[in-house]
Every structure is written in structure tokens, then in C-alpha cells.
Amino acid sequence: MKLSERLKQKRVEMQLTQDDIAERIHVSRQTISNWENNRTLPDINSLVLISDVYKISLDELIKDRNMIKKLSNDTKQAELWFVNSNLLHTVFCLFILNLSDSIDIRVKVALILIQSLFTVFITLNALPFLKGRQENLKEQYSEPKLVIDEHIVLLIVSIGAGICTTVLTIYGMV
Missing domain, CATH: 1.10.260.40 (lambda repressor-like DNA-binding domains)
Structure with missing residues (x-):
């Protein structure tokens, strides 16, 4: 069936x-x-x-073996997307900070806007993935409220890089 x-x-x-x-x-x-x-x-x-x-x-x-295989692949793809997008975002933030002194203010503002939208996009798309991971981890650790794993740390670093880039670049424009 x-x-x-x-x-x-x-x-x-x-x-x-x-x-x-x-x-x-x-x-x-x-x-x-x-x-x-x-x-x-x-x-x-x-x-x-x-x-x-x-x-x-x-x-x-x-x-259903096909269903199990598909779910396994979907989970791996979601994890790869999560890790790669957060790493790409962090590298982009470092790129902006590295170039912030040598580029025109209009380009700087455009890059900050793109970076800020990227931060929001990653965060919103990461939440369902992290929610699923938390539900799985809670079963392993006698139901804590939050289990800090490498994925949460990566998201925090990525968001932190985004916020720092925005603040430091704006501070440098003043």
C-alpha cells in the first residue's frame, strides 16, 4: 500500500x-x-x-524503501543547503568588510542592503530546519528546552557576521 x-x-x-x-x-x-x-x-x-x-x-x-530513500536524501539536501548558505553568507560579509574602505558609498549601501536581505532570508529558511533538528535532539537528551548543536552555532555566527558587517560598514560611512 x-x-x-x-x-x-x-x-x-x-x-x-x-x-x-x-x-x-x-x-x-x-x-x-x-x-x-x-x-x-x-x-x-x-x-x-x-x-x-x-x-x-x-x-x-x-x-516503503523508495520513500525512506527520498526522505533521507531530502534531509541531507536540507542540511547541505543550511550549511552552505550560512558559510556563503559569512564569506560575503567578510568580503564587504574587506572592501568597505575602497568602494563608493552607493555600492556600499547596495551591498549592505543585499547582505541584510540575505541575513533575513537565511534566518527565515533555517528556522523550519532547526525546529526539526531540535525535535529530534530533544528525544535524545531528556527533553531540554534547547539543544545547542553545530547548526545553531553556525546560524548564530552567520547572523552575527551580518549584524557586525552592517554596523561596522555604516559606522565607517559616518
Whole structure:
């Protein structure tokens, strides 16, 4: 049985609507519909929440080697994106600081604007990834409020580099 069929079957067995499930796992009703009609697949964090709602193991829920392989690849790609984008952002900040004395003020302002938007973009896109990592880590460490791992440190360094670049460059313009 396909995952989409299992999802729908379990929901119907529990006499829940797509809206009920969507509310419990914090997605839209349309997302649930897409999963049940095999248009898209849930990410690993959503699958964990679904398994909790349906009170079944992840193994029982997915039992599909292709699905397991896809989820594993998706997780690796998300982690690579996270690490690479934060490193790229930090390098960009260092580049701006290095050139800040020798470039025109208009270029400096444009670079700071780009860098600031990049900081916001990375932060907003990193939050779902970090939330999923935190949920997984909480299970390992007797439910602390926050587990500081290398990903959180990397995000803090990246955001810090962005803020420092902005402040130092603006200070240098005055």
C-alpha cells in the first residue's frame, strides 16, 4: 500500500477530517490533500507528527524503501543547503568588510542592503530546519528546552557576521 493510501486510510479510521489533521501538524488542508492524492510527499518532520497523531510507528506508516530513500536524501539536501548558505553568507560579509574602505558609498549601501536581505532570508529558511533538528535532539537528551548543536552555532555566527558587517560598514560611512 502506498503512503498516500495509508495516510487517508488512517485518517478515515480515526474519523478525522483533513482540516483536523492539518491543524494538529501545522500545515494547510491542501497539503494534506496533496499527500493523500500522491501529488507531494510529507517531509520527515511532518511524518513524525503524523505518526504521533495516528499513534503508529514511522516504520508502519511509511514501509516503503523508495520513500525512506527520498526522505533521507531530502534531509541531507536540507542540511547541505543550511550549511552552505550560512558559510556563503559569512564569506560575503567578510568580503564587504574587506572592501568597505575602497568602494563608493552607493555600492556600499547596495551591498549592505543585499547582505541584510540575505541575513533575513537565511534566518527565515533555517528556522523550519532547526525546529526539526531540535525535535529530534530533544528525544535524545531528556527533553531540554534547547539543544545547542553545530547548526545553531553556525546560524548564530552567520547572523552575527551580518549584524557586525552592517554596523561596522555604516559606522565607517559616518
